[in-house]
Amino acid sequence: MDIQRRLLWFRRLALAAALLAAAVVVLGAWVRLTDAGLGCPDWPGCYGHLYPEAGHNFAKAWHEMIHRYFAGTLGSIIVGLGVWAVWNRKQPGQPILGPVLACVLVCLQGALGALTVTRLLKPLIVTAHLLGGLTTLAVLWWLCLTPERRELAPPEMALRKYALAGLALLLLQISLGGWTSSNYAAVACPDFPTCQQSWWPPMNFPDAFVLWRGLDVDYTGGVLANPARVAIHVTHRIGAAVAGSLLIFIGALSVARARGRRLKFAGAALVGAVLLQICIAVAMLHFAMPLPLATLHNAGAALLVICTVTLLRLLWPAGDLAAAAPRALMRGVIPLRNGHRTG
Numbered sequence: 121m122d123i124q125r126r127l128l129w130f131r132r133l134a135l136a137a138a139l140l141a142a143a144v145v146v147l148g149a150w151v152r153l154t155d156a157g158l159g160c161p162d163w164p165g166c167y168g169h170l171y172p173e174a175g176h177n178f179a180k181a182w183h184e185m186i187h188r189y190f191a192g193t194l195g196s197i198i199v200g201l202g203v204w205a206v207w208n209r210k211q212p213g214q215p216i217l218g219p220v221l222a223c224v225l226v227c228l229q230g231a232l233g234a235l236t237v238t239r240l241l242k243p244l245i246v247t248a249h250l251l252g253g254l255t256t257l258a259v260l261w262w263l264c265l266t267p268e269r270r271e272l273a274p275p276e277m278a279l280r281k282y283a284l285a286g287l288a289l290l291l292l293q294i295s296l297g298g299w300t301s302s303n304y305a306a307v308a309c310p311d312f313p314t315c316q317q318s319w320w321p322p323m324n325f326p327d328a329f330v331l332w333r334g335l336d337v338d339y340t341g342g343v344l345a346n347p348a349r350v351a352i353h354v355t356h357r358i359g360a361a362v363a364g365s366l367l368i369f370i371g372a373l374s375v376a377r378a379r380g381r382r383l384k385f386a387g388a389a390l391v392g393a394v395l396l397q398i399c400i401a402v403a404m405l406h407f408a409m410p411l412p413l414a415t416l417h418n419a420g421a422a423l424l425v426i427c428t429v430t431l432l433r434l435l436w437p438a439g440d441l442a443a444a445a446p447r448a449l450m451r452g453v454i455p456l457r458n459g460h461r462t463g
């Protein structure tokens with residue numbers, strides 16, 4: 121197989137892994153929202169078996185095990201990508217950092233998944249697991265996109281710092297979402313845009329963000345009093361307003377400044393994804409948190425990650441990398457074709 125074909129297959133495999141990662145994130149939310157997180161109290165098996173047996177909370181055990189089968193398949197593909205990358209590390213254009221990072225992330229995710237169960241659903245672990253899943257998706261999505269071969273115009277170049285800030289804020293907002301869900305703070309504010317019919321209801325912020333309360337606490341059903349849950353929920357809404365506005369601003373700016381059609385489209389898609397996520401969230405509250413909408417809210421978060429990473433990838437085209445990495449060029453890691461890096 122020639123180098124270009126090998127890279128193409130590597131990207132196809134990364135795409136399959138990215139789609140599977142998105143499915144695993146959404147399935148993970150479904151498991152959490154159906155309260156099946158402890159469907160199998162041991163790990164990696166279920167009551168000591170590879171599949172659930174009748175008798176032990178059968179339906180919930182299946183929810184949990186389906187998530188684990190998908191996650192296991194994803195883990196194997198990611199390890200495959202890592203081995204492939206290391207094996208072909210001398211091939212021009214072969215990404216190495218991304219696949220290795222994905223391998224590290226998937227190992228951490230396995231450990232966090234096990235801790236989620238054995239540490240009785242501690243919010244910090246659940247939130248880190250959610251964040252880890254979406255970060256894995258971000259890395260895999262980056263790997264499956266082919267960098268464009270063009271130089272960026274200066275106004276496009278200036279978008280990079282905004283897009284990086286947007287990704288950081290998005291990850292923070294996702295963490296707040298995980299904190300809301302794992303502290304059972306979703307129903308603390310059933311109305312929208314007010315919360316308990318007030319713009320600023322009684323809230324206990326110091327208690328809301330205590331990250332660790334010791335090992336002996338069982339968090340099933342939540343342990344916080346109502347004012348702390350309200351504080352968490354309201355913070356997630358404020359986060360949505362800040363992160364959402366910034367992402368809409370970045371998307372609109374990309375549409376306005378882009379020279380290429382792909383960058384324009386990515387900016388417009390980001391704006392659309394933010395608006396869609398807010399609509400899903402409002403519908404979720406309006407219809408009293410039905411499971412399909414709450415699960416869809418996670419799919420919305422995954423879509424936002426995909427859109428933001430796509431925008432960032434388009435803001436790091438291959439031609440520009442060649443200019444930014446002269447040492448790599450000298451080492452022959454990034455070969456040039458017509459003045460542009462390949463792959």
Ligand code: HEM
Pocket residue numbers: 149152153250290293294295296297298300301302304305306307312356357360361363364394397398401402405409414417418420421424
């Ligand atoms: C940029 C916008 C937003 C992002 C990226 C985002 C992301 C998330 C994520 C990742 C979760 C965790 C879900 C889970 O663990 O199952 C979550 C939970 C939640 N979000 Fe958002 N969210 C956004 C906007 C909003 C808005 C505007 C609202 C309210 C109007 C909202 C209300 C909620 C609620 C109530 C939960 C808890 C769901 C549950 O426990 O079932 N979100 N969010």
